[in-house]
Each structure stands twice: as structure tokens, then as C-alpha cells.
Amino acid sequence: SLEVRLQCEVEDIITPEPETNPPFPDASSQLPSLKSLSGSTNTVACEGTMKDSIPCLSVKARPVRMPPGYQADLVIQLVWVDGEPPQQITSLAVNSAYGLVAFxxxxxxxxxDFMQKTVLLSMGTLDLYGSSDPYQRQPRSPRKSRQFAADNFCMRGLSNFYPDLTKRIRTSYQSLTELSDSPVSLELERCKSPTSVKGSRKLSLPTDLKTDLENRENSFSRSRSSSVSSIDRDSKEAITALYFMESFARKNDSAVSSCLWVGTGLGMVIILSLNLPASDDLRQSEPVMVSPSGTVLTLKGAVLTFACLDCMGTLTHRPYEVWRDPHSADDGDKTRKRKLVMHSPSSSQDMGDHQFAVICSEKQAKVFSLPSQTCLYVHNITETSFLLRADVVTLCNSVCLACFCANGHIMTLSLPSLRPLLDINYLPVTDMRIARTFCFTNEGQALYLSSPTEIQRLTYSQEMCDNLQDMLGDLFTPVETPEAQNRGFLKGLFGGSGQAFDREELFGEATAGKASRSLAQHIPGSGGIEGVRGAAGGVIGDLTRARIALDERGQKLGELDERTASMMASAEAFSKHAHEVMLKYKDKKWYQF
Incomplete structure (x- = not known):
């Protein structure tokens, strides 16, 4: 089990809320517990002690019997940070060729690195920018180490005894710090309303949880100018998109290299450079280096997806490892090399000296030329709503960007020119399940969960609509009726029911052949007296045949009984005569015969 610590480096004014703290017992009973407190924040001496670097689950070290199916090879856990539980993971990417997982x-x-089972990078979002942060966000105050646990304990106790006073002190102090940090402090503060101050306090709290749609709507309303307010600078920036690919990490690169593209909720794109071992044989021994390249790209809205096109406009898939069965018979050699596919469809030599990077956010899409990092095309997709899903797919031997908007519109854009191809109103998002499960696939198809047990499939391709009837699946597979088993003679003789014969099998064209054309054939209709008479005649005939068969069976059974009785009488007579002959010649000598 690997334990990862992710901590935001922005120092906010954190005061515990009364409703979020555990009930504070009597103060007299808590005073002796102060003596047992130590400097380590991991020591749980009382209810007020802050949890830090503690995992949520404990992994069993002993062997555990697992059911058949997928087996866990590595467990990665986020730990508690400064009394806060691990935050929800917002994005995850796995690459089998690199042997890396990023979240x-x-x-x-x-x-x-899930091959060497080591943590390569654990860094706050602000640290990923380094000196390339376009907002130049700084902490409100110099970062201080966490104080003695008893101080935190006392603050929690005071906040429980005096909740109203704590709120007023925190609000006033926070407004003063905002005035000192803001570049337009006085004029901006005069224009602020009480609701905006309250909103800034909520944004600065690290335990504030919002739904996905609320976060997106709030991120759209913020200004993306260089003079961003202190509220925007101090709000946490979530990782919303991750993508492994072979691209140019810096402007002066002459060849592609392994990279990790990172997208954030503020529309920032950060490129991380991956330094992998040159030979696959050294992958298990040599370490992998991950470092920020310094390249930062900007968009409007939270980043949703990435894609890479070669110089010819063909979609380049991310590297991957060809799957193999680890339990196969020919896998006995431990030195068997992995089969890696690094570039598809063309090799690195055929990609040319540049490529196109397609980035789509909740508001707009951009196409950059690499390695120059020049924005070639930009398209503002929506202004009144936001995108829920965006995927780069292939359609009719070309590549396009498919988007699903929150207002129910499905849009497609050509690549790399970002020319609108389709904009149609499909359905409004009335269920969060649709927003979370909607995805686009190749050849103009899309899927989403309409209910917990139903998958809805749709298409926006005319060619697929024309061939839709040929592609519909069948609920049942037609299977020919098997031939009836041959019945033995004795089973048919002593069986409980007679053998059923088909009239068509006995007298049909398959057995008797086709009738002469000169013979007339009467076919009774389905309705009328003739049909009723034909049906009644058929039933009477079946009953008559059943009665005749029953009589014949009884007659045969009677004959069999008579034969059995006669055979028994014959056997008794033969036994009697044999006994008499034995008694007659029993006492006679050989010379008396």
C-alpha cells in the first residue's frame, strides 16, 4: 500500500466551525488531558487532536483469499492532511506503456510508478506552475508550521463556547487581509457588498464542499484577467483532466518526448516532462523522473479533454502496452520483453517536425501548434451554458471534436480548423446520471446510462442512421429444432403413451412427394362452417385413433398374459414329469435296466 499526501500550500485563515466539530465535553474533564499531548500531530490523545498523515483504510499484510476476477496489485491511499480528510479525486489517468498512474x-x-511501486510526484497545484503562474498567486501571510496540538485544542474549545464571537473575528480579520492584499484595495472594498464578503469567506474554507455543477458555474463567472481578485487567487484549483502522450514539452524541443498534460479547473494547462529509462530492460531498476517543463497554456473554463494530431491531421493515440496472458505456457522466460506501441498510426519519424494539440474546456476549444505553442484556432463553444463532455473521435475517415452541452445540445467541430459541423438540441440534462455517464465513441455514436440498469445509445451520423436496421441486435439467437430421439421397440410397446406422428410427416410432400397437377386440392379456410367442421373432424379423428390404439394395447396385453400363463403351465408339467422319471430310476441298479 502506498500512502500519498496531497496538500494545498495556500495558507488560509482556518477557524473551526461549531457545527463541524465534535461535541465539546466538560472543560474540567479536558484540562488534565493537556498534559498528555505531545508535539506530534499523529498522536491521538483526545478528541481535539488533529489527524495528520493517517490513511483512511488499513491494508492487511497477511494473505487474503480473493474471489475469481480482477485482483488488486497495488493500493494507493490519500492520507489526512492537517485534520482534513482526503479530498475527492477529480481526475485519473493510467498508461500501461509508461507504467504510471496519475491522479x-x-x-x-x-x-x-505502479511497476516499481513508488511515488514519483506529490505536489500542490500552485507548485506545478513555479514561476510560470500567470496569476502570480501568493499566500496571504508567510506560511507557518502547524502549532502545538494543545493550541489547536484550545482554539476548538473556544470556538465551541463562543461561536458567534468566533465568526465575527474571522470575518473582520479576513476582510482586513483582503484589503491589504488586493491591488485595488480601497476602491474594490468600497464596492463590495456583504454578500460578496460572505462568499469570499466560504471560498477560503478548505472543507467547503460543492457539487460539480456549482463549481463549474462559479468558475465561469470569475474573471480571467491578470488583476484577479484575492477571492479567486486563494480558491483551490482542482485537477480536472490528465493525459499521457508523446509531444513537445518545450518550445525549443526538436523531438517528441513522453509528457503528461495536466488541466485545471481555472482553465490552465501544465505540461510535465517524463524522463523514462532508454531501454525497457532497465525499467524495473532505474527511476523515472517527473518534472514541470515550465509550459503553461490558458483557456476559458475548466479543462475537459486533450488530444494530439500529427502534421497530417491524423489522430495520434497515446502509447500503450499490448496485453499478454501472464499465466500462459510460453511465458516461462522471465526476460520476456514487453510489447509497446508508442505511436499510432504513424511512427515518430513520419510525424514531421510539428504536431497539433487539441484542448477543450467547458467554454471553448483551442488548437495549438507544437513545439511553437502558437494558438492556431480558437472557438467559443457556448457563453450561456457549459460543456459536460467532450471527446475527439473519428467520423467518416476524419477527426472531429464532439461536445455535449448542459442545455442538451450536441455539437461537432472539425479538426484542426474547429469549424462547426453540427449543432442540434437532443435533450436537456434533467438527471445527474446523464451528465456523469455521457460519452462519445467513434463513427458518430454516443452512450449514457438512462437508468441504473439501462444504456441509451444514440447516433449523429447519417450513414449509421441509414444502416440502423442492419445493426440492431437480436434478443434471442434462432436455433434449429433438434431431431427427436429414436424410441426403442420395448419402450414403445410398454410405454405410457403412444408415439405421436405428424400428419405432414406421414402424408406430406416431403415423404409422399408432390401431388399431380391434375388433382384438385381442397384447402379449408380459417373461418366459416367448413373450417369448424375440419377442426372438429380432426379432433374426432384423433380421439378415435387414440381409442383404437388403447384397445389394441389392451388386446396385446391380454394375449401376452395368456401366453405367459400357458408357458407357466407347460413348465410345471415338465417339472412334474422330470420328477417322476427321477423317482422311477432312482433305486434301480445298472443291471436292472
Missing amino acids: GNCNGLAVV
Whole structure:
């Protein structure tokens, strides 16, 4: 089990809320417990002690019997940070060719090597920018180490005894710090309303949880200018998109290299450079280096997806490892090399000296030319709503960007020119399940869960609509009726029921052949007296045949009984005569015969 610590480096004014703290017992009973407190924040001496670097689950070290199916090879856990539970993971990406898994949340990004089972990178979002942060966000005050646990304990106790006073002190102090940090402090503060101050306090709290749609709507309303307010600078920036691919990490690169593209909720794109071992034989021994390249790209809205096109406009898939059965018979050689596919469909030599990077956010899409990092095309997709899903797919031997908007519109854009191809109103998002499960696939198809047990499939391709009837699946597979088993003679003789014969089988064209054309054939209709008479005659005939068969069976059974009785009488007579002959010649000598 690997434990990862993700911590946001922005120092906010954190005061515990009364409703979020555990009930505070009597103060007299808590005073002796102060003596047992130590400097380590991991020591749980009382209810007020802050949890830090503690995992949520404990992994069993002993062997555990697992049911058949997928087996866990590595467990990665986020730990508690400064008394806060691990935040929800907002994005995750796995690459089998690199042997890496990357995931992020509102605190930062972590990269784990699942082949060597080591943590390569665990960094806050602000640290990923370095000196390339376009907003130049700084902490409100110099970062201080967490104080003695007893101080935190006392603050929690005071906040429980004096909740109203605590709120007023925190609000006033926070407004003063905002005035000192804001570039337009006085004029901006005069224009602020009480609701905006209250909103800034909520945004600065690290335990504030919002739904996905609320976060997106709030991120759209913020200004993306260089003079961003202190509220925007101090809010946590979540990782929303991750993508492994072979691309140019920097402007002066002459060849593609392994990269990790990171997208954030503020529309920022950060490129991380991956330094992998040159030979696959050294992959298990040499370490992998992950470092920020310094390249930062900007969009409007939270980043949703990435894609890479070669110089010819063909979609380049991410590298992957060809799957193999680890339990196969020919896998006995331990030195068997992995089969990696690094570039598809063309090799690195055929990709040319540049490529196109397609980035789509909740508001707009951009196409950048690499390695120059020049924005070639930009398209503002929506202004009044936001995108829920965006995927780069292939359609009719070309590549396009398919988007699903929150207002129910499905839009497609050509690549790399971002020319609108389709904009149609499909359905409004009335269920969060649709927003979370909607995805686009190749050849103009899309899927989503309409209910917990139903998958809805749709298409926006005319060619697929024309061939829709040929592609519909069958609920049942037609199977020919098997031939009846041959009945033995004795089973047919002593069986409980007679053998059923088909009239068509006995007298049909398959057995008797086709009738002469000169013979007339009467076919009774389905209705009328003739049909009723024909049906009644058929039933009477069946009953008559059943009675005749029953009589014949009884007659045969009677004959069999008579034969059995006669055979028994004959056997008794033969036994009697044999006994008499034995008694007659029993006492006679040989010379008396």
C-alpha cells in the first residue's frame, strides 16, 4: 500500500466551525488531558487532536483469499492532511506503456510508478506552475508550521463556547487581509457588498464542499484577467483532466518526448516532462523522473479533454502496452520483453517536425501548434451554458471534436480548423446520471446510462442512421429444432403413451412427394362452417385413433398374459414329469435296466 499526501500550500485563515466539530465535553474533564499531548500531530490523545498523515483504510499484510476476477496489485491511499480528510479525486489517468498512474484533486497532483511501486510526484497545484503562474498567486501571510496540538485544542474549545464571537473575528480579520492584499484595495472594498464578503469567506474554507455543477458555474463567472481578485487567487484549483502522450514539452524541443498534460479547473494547462529509462530492460531498476517543463497554456473554463494530431491531421493515440496472458505456457522466460506501441498510426519519424494539440474546456476549444505553442484556432463553444463532455473521435475517415452541452445540445467541430459541423438540441440534462455517464465513441455514436440498469445509445451520423436496421441486435439467437430421439421397440410397446406422428410427416410432400397437377386440392379456410367442421373432424379423428390404439394395447396385453400363463403351465408339467422319471430310476441298479 502506498500512502500519498496531497496538500494545498495556500495558507488560509482556518477557524473551526461549531457545527463541524465534535461535541465539546466538560472543560474540567479536558484540562488534565493537556498534559498528555505531545508535539506530534499523529498522536491521538483526545478528541481535539488533529489527524495528520493517517490513511483512511488499513491494508492487511497477511494473505487474503480473493474471489475469481480482477485482483488488486497495488493500493494507493490519500492520507489526512492537517485534520482534513482526503479530498475527492477529480481526475485519473493510467498508461500501461509508461507504467504510471496519475491522479489529482483540489489540492494537487500525484504520479505513481505502479511497476516499481513508488511515488514519483506529490505536489500542490500552485507548485506545478513555479514561476510560470500567470496569476502570480501568493499566500496571504508567510506560511507557518502547524502549532502545538494543545493550541489547536484550545482554539476548538473556544470556538465551541463562543461561536458567534468566533465568526465575527474571522470575518473582520479576513476582510482586513483582503484589503491589504488586493491591488485595488480601497476602491474594490468600497464596492463590495456583504454578500460578496460572505462568499469570499466560504471560498477560503478548505472543507467547503460543492457539487460539480456549482463549481463549474462559479468558475465561469470569475474573471480571467491578470488583476484577479484575492477571492479567486486563494480558491483551490482542482485537477480536472490528465493525459499521457508523446509531444513537445518545450518550445525549443526538436523531438517528441513522453509528457503528461495536466488541466485545471481555472482553465490552465501544465505540461510535465517524463524522463523514462532508454531501454525497457532497465525499467524495473532505474527511476523515472517527473518534472514541470515550465509550459503553461490558458483557456476559458475548466479543462475537459486533450488530444494530439500529427502534421497530417491524423489522430495520434497515446502509447500503450499490448496485453499478454501472464499465466500462459510460453511465458516461462522471465526476460520476456514487453510489447509497446508508442505511436499510432504513424511512427515518430513520419510525424514531421510539428504536431497539433487539441484542448477543450467547458467554454471553448483551442488548437495549438507544437513545439511553437502558437494558438492556431480558437472557438467559443457556448457563453450561456457549459460543456459536460467532450471527446475527439473519428467520423467518416476524419477527426472531429464532439461536445455535449448542459442545455442538451450536441455539437461537432472539425479538426484542426474547429469549424462547426453540427449543432442540434437532443435533450436537456434533467438527471445527474446523464451528465456523469455521457460519452462519445467513434463513427458518430454516443452512450449514457438512462437508468441504473439501462444504456441509451444514440447516433449523429447519417450513414449509421441509414444502416440502423442492419445493426440492431437480436434478443434471442434462432436455433434449429433438434431431431427427436429414436424410441426403442420395448419402450414403445410398454410405454405410457403412444408415439405421436405428424400428419405432414406421414402424408406430406416431403415423404409422399408432390401431388399431380391434375388433382384438385381442397384447402379449408380459417373461418366459416367448413373450417369448424375440419377442426372438429380432426379432433374426432384423433380421439378415435387414440381409442383404437388403447384397445389394441389392451388386446396385446391380454394375449401376452395368456401366453405367459400357458408357458407357466407347460413348465410345471415338465417339472412334474422330470420328477417322476427321477423317482422311477432312482433305486434301480445298472443291471436292472
